[in-house]
Amino acid sequence: MTFIKRQTTVQYHQFCLIRLPSEGIKIVEIRPQGIVKLGKFGTFAVDQIVGFPYGQSFEILDDNNVRPIQGSLVELEDDEQDDSLKEKIQYLRQLDVESSETNRDLVDIGNATQELTQEEIETLKKTSNGANIGEAIIDKLIKSHVNFSQKTKHSQEKYLRRKQQKFLRRFTVDLLGPSQLLQYFLEKDPTKVLDMSEESMGLLLSLANVQPGGRYLVIDETGGVIVNALLDRMRGSGELLVVHENEHPNHSALKYSNFEPSVIDRMVKTINLLQFFEPEDERVQWNDLSQQEIEEMKSSKKAHYYRRRDNAIQINDAIDNAVKGDFDALIIVSTLYTPTLVKKMIAKVGGSRPIVVYSQYKEPLVETQVESMQNLELLAPTLHETRCRPYQTIIGRLHPLMTMKGGGGYLFHAIRVFPLQEGVQAVGRGIKKRKIDDQQSVDS
Amino acid sequence: MSFIGYKDTIGEGDLVLAFLGRDAIKPIVINKEETLNTRFGSFPHAQMIGLKYGTQMASIKGYGFIHLLQPSAELWTLSLPHRTQIVYTPDSSYITQRLGITAGSRVIEAGTGSASFSHALARTVSAEGHLFTYEFHEPRFLEAKKEFEEHGLLGTPVTINHRDVCKDGFEISNYDGDVKATSVFLDLPAPWEAIAHLSQVISQDEKVGICCFSPCIEQVSKTLDALKEYGWTSVQMVEIQARRWEARQQMVRQVDDAVLRLKDVKRRKLEGIERKRRFYAEHGQPRDEDSEQEVEKRKELEKEETKVDRTEFNPFGRGLRIKDGDEAFNWIKVSKTEAEVKSHTSYLTFAFKQATPSSTT
Numbered sequence: 129m130t131f132i133k134r135q136t137t138v139q140y141h142q143f144c145l146i147r148l149p150s151e152g153i154k155i156v157e158i159r160p161q162g163i164v165k166l167g168k169f170g171t172f173a174v175d176q177i178v179g180f181p182y183g184q185s186f187e188i189l190d191d192n193n194v195r196p197i198q199g200s201l202v203e204l205e206d207d208e209q210d211d212s213l214k215e216k217i218q219y220l221r222q223l224d225v226e227s228s229e230t231n232r233d234l235v236d237i238g239n240a241t242q243e244l245t246q247e248e249i250e251t252l253k254k255t256s257n258g259a260n261i262g263e264a265i266i267d268k269l270i271k272s273h274v275n276f277s278q279k280t281k282h283s284q285e286k287y288l289r290r291k292q293q294k295f296l297r298r299f300t301v302d303l304l305g306p307s308q309l310l311q312y313f314l315e316k317d318p319t320k321v322l323d324m325s326e327e328s329m330g331l332l333l334s335l336a337n338v339q340p341g342g343r344y345l346v347i348d349e350t351g352g353v354i355v356n357a358l359l360d361r362m363r364g365s366g367e368l369l370v371v372h373e374n375e376h377p378n379h380s381a382l383k384y385s386n387f388e389p390s391v392i393d394r395m396v397k398t399i400n401l402l403q404f405f406e407p408e409d410e411r412v413q414w415n416d417l418s419q420q421e422i423e424e425m426k427s428s429k430k431a432h433y434y435r436r437r438d439n440a441i442q443i444n445d446a447i448d449n450a451v452k453g454d455f456d457a458l459i460i461v462s463t464l465y466t467p468t469l470v471k472k473m474i475a476k477v478g479g480s481r482p483i484v485v486y487s488q489y490k491e492p493l494v495e496t497q498v499e500s501m502q503n504l505e506l507l508a509p510t511l512h513e514t515r516c517r518p519y520q521t522i523i524g525r526l527h528p529l530m531t532m533k534g535g536g537g538y539l540f541h542a543i544r545v546f547p548l549q550e551g552v553q554a555v556g557r558g559i560k561k562r563k564i565d566d567q568q569s570v571d572s
Numbered sequence: 573m574s575f576i577g578y579k580d581t582i583g584e585g586d587l588v589l590a591f592l593g594r595d596a597i598k599p600i601v602i603n604k605e606e607t608l609n610t611r612f613g614s615f616p617h618a619q620m621i622g623l624k625y626g627t628q629m630a631s632i633k634g635y636g637f638i639h640l641l642q643p644s645a646e647l648w649t650l651s652l653p654h655r656t657q658i659v660y661t662p663d664s665s666y667i668t669q670r671l672g673i674t675a676g677s678r679v680i681e682a683g684t685g686s687a688s689f690s691h692a693l694a695r696t697v698s699a700e701g702h703l704f705t706y707e708f709h710e711p712r713f714l715e716a717k718k719e720f721e722e723h724g725l726l727g728t729p730v731t732i733n734h735r736d737v738c739k740d741g742f743e744i745s746n747y748d749g750d751v752k753a754t755s756v757f758l759d760l761p762a763p764w765e766a767i768a769h770l771s772q773v774i775s776q777d778e779k780v781g782i783c784c785f786s787p788c789i790e791q792v793s794k795t796l797d798a799l800k801e802y803g804w805t806s807v808q809m810v811e812i813q814a815r816r817w818e819a820r821q822q823m824v825r826q827v828d829d830a831v832l833r834l835k836d837v838k839r840r841k842l843e844g845i846e847r848k849r850r851f852y853a854e855h856g857q858p859r860d861e862d863s864e865q866e867v868e869k870r871k872e873l874e875k876e877e878t879k880v881d882r883t884e885f886n887p888f889g890r891g892l893r894i895k896d897g898d899e900a901f902n903w904i905k906v907s908k909t910e911a912e913v914k915s916h917t918s919y920l921t922f923a924f925k926q927a928t929p930s931s932t933t
């Protein structure tokens with residue numbers, strides 16, 4: 129079997145996700161002797177985190193060193209929290225008398241008292257030694273914060289946490305899985321992933337019944353984020369035929385994939401729309417030269433010959449694959465007009481296999497569904513929307529967050545079937561036939 | 573195996589889902605001696621053998637039709653016999669994605685219930701992974717076990733246990749090796765009682781994720797306490813709001829056409845009045861001495877001469893039977909949510925546990 133287990137520890141030559149206390153995220157390549165710069169959070173040597181399990185948090189020390197720490201970055205209530213910080217929280221809790229029960233008395237006297245100037249922060253950074261800078265800043269903030277004791281205990285904690293998140297020199301290293309890669313692009317440039325939410329990605333993968341060993345027909349306009357998600361569920365076995373509309377596919381996001389290029393080359397075949405729809409005209413005519421002819425070539429010419437030969441084989445293989453059809457799912461994430469696209473591609477999908485189409489907007493899928501209702505090769509066309517609503521998750525203060533991410537996209541799903549007779553509406557025909565049958569039974 | 577892997581043609585002994593309608597999907601096991609009887613007619617299994625999955629089949633009498641589908645976890649969720657509340661695809665797909673469950677994952681699930689989520693999990697972890705599922709209600713345990721067996725999932729990748737996980741934990745004897753779960757899903761009334769027993773069975777070598785599925789916010793509170801007590805971090809509660817949209821076509825009825833129609837109605841009305849006026853001018857008022865015959869004749873004549881022709885102007889096809897999308901009219905495509913929207917299923921509380929450093933250094 130070709131099964132490839134998902135990595136659980138940080139390894140060289142992989143990409144991983146760095147989570148910062150500010151909730152920012154960063155993709156980092158684990159290169160031997162590499163140095164990672166995290167801006168105000170500091171810098172560290174990549175070698176120091178290799179071998180640790182994903183999910184591990186670190187504190188940045190001086191000289192690019194790190195120290196593994198327990199617990200996560202942002203949870204103040206954590207038992208493993210730094211003692212000094214815990215003390216401060218404890219202190220705050222005792223301050224209950226002083227902290228007003230509600231925010232009623234809190235007068236906002238402007239930014240000046242609430243924040244340190246950038247200049248002050250810079251000086252602090254220079255004067256205190258690296259590791260303690262976060263706390264030094266917090267102390268200074270508490271002192272300079274006129275309104276501090278007037279805030280309620282809860283908001284004081286929240287305030288502290290905010291400051292801590294901003295300044296503590298910590299980070300967590302996480303697996304760069306499909307959800308994380310999606311999240312990275314959603315934050316950087318949501319249009320690149322057509323605004324797809326994690327919940328839409330999950331629903332797509334389930335509705336398409338993705339699993340190891342499947343052969344899937346794919347259109348992916350997210351630069352490979354979807355292809356990577358499919359590969360992640362297939363883990364080494366199966367095949368993707370990716371149809372694209374340019375001369376070459378855009379798989380720029382696949383460089384972050386944790387599958388080796390050789391695995392990707394083996395599993396992902398690409399073909400453009402012209403080759404896909406007009407395969408017989410697009411086949412590359414190719415005749416191998418004889419061994420003798422090859423040997424007589426100059427080495428530069430020889431290399432050229434082999435490149436052209438590889439290219440011809442690759443294109444013809446992809447075309448053969450497309451002609452063969454019978455794919456285990458059709459997965460479309462595209463801005464092409466989907467009603468006609470689906471209609472043109474159905475023939476390549478195997479019986480009883482799902483067709484799943486993602487669109488950032490509902491309208492193209494509404495049109496797809498209307499068209500599908502006439503199409504007897506599509507069973508149970510359905511338009512799904514799924515949204516994840518996050519809650520403020522603090523014990524005793526559970527409530528939906530005031531804002532949530534908008535958008536997230538829509539999914540169309542149908543099952544490919546073989547109608548008994550093309551163009552005949554089953555129900556209509558049934559009724560007519562029944563009448564005749566009834567008559568016959570009356571007559572006889 | 574029918575849920576893991578693919579098949580092209582129907583064979584004896586296969587599990588087939590007979591699709592009669594969206595809310596009527598009937599699982600059948602092909603036995604050439606049997607016949608499927610439905611409100612659409614009778615369908616002998618023998619005739620199904622050799623057909624391609626996805627084929628539409630006519631009943632013996634030829635007037636009813638069904639589709640023969642290959643089972644998938646998602647279709648199973650729509651067709652399974654309900655023994656309990658079940659987890660539906662919008663929730664199960666999100667939980668799978670967020671916990672990073674994939675081929676090779678080792679998942680603990682309690683309780684099994686109707687095994688809706690179990691099938692989806694089995695498909696995703698595939699033969700390389702494992703699903704440990706627990707059910708303390710004996711009849712449900714037996715039913716689920718039988719299903720896994722019939723569906724070719726028992727053993728690989730599913731192990732099912734008859735066990736009260738809140739009281740007796742997750743350690744099992746009917747599996748060779750350690751559980752070493754990498755993900756946990758708890759769908760039972762008191763997940764906080766089960767959380768206490770997890771540390772013995774979850775993997776120490778890697779980050780482990782958990783999702784607790786509870787309909788009430790009070791349950792979430794207790795779960796949060798337990799998660800904190802047992803060292804789970806990055807806790808977040810969310811809710812999945814899923815809906816299905818129904819697409820339709822609506823006729824484009826232009827206001828200008830509505831105005832024109834009113835004008836047309838008015839014109840015809842005036843024309844009628846004018847014709848009446850002309851008729852009376854020509855024939856005068858009816859006279860008392862007219863015989864019954866003459867009255868009838870005059871009535872006929874009046875009707876004939878004052879009649880206004882039916883209008884040709886019918887921009888919205890009134891009184892006609894028009895099918896959605898009729899090319900003689902303009903249409904826009906519209907959508908609305910289905911008649912009944914599931915607005916709350918359960919709260920999903922996620923948390924994670926870091927690997928224990930001792931095993932890494």
Ligand SMILES: C[S@@+](CC[C@H](N)C(=O)[O-])C[C@H]1O[C@@H](n2cnc3c(N)ncnc32)[C@H](O)[C@@H]1O
Pocket residue numbers: 656657658659660682683684685686687688689690706707708709712735736737738739759760761762
């Ligand atoms: C809502 S159902 C689970 C449904 C399942 N997730 C599905 O998708 O079909 C909950 C199940 O948990 C079982 N259960 C409750 N408490 C349990 C316990 N302590 N140990 C094992 N099973 C338990 C119940 O018998 C019930 O069958």
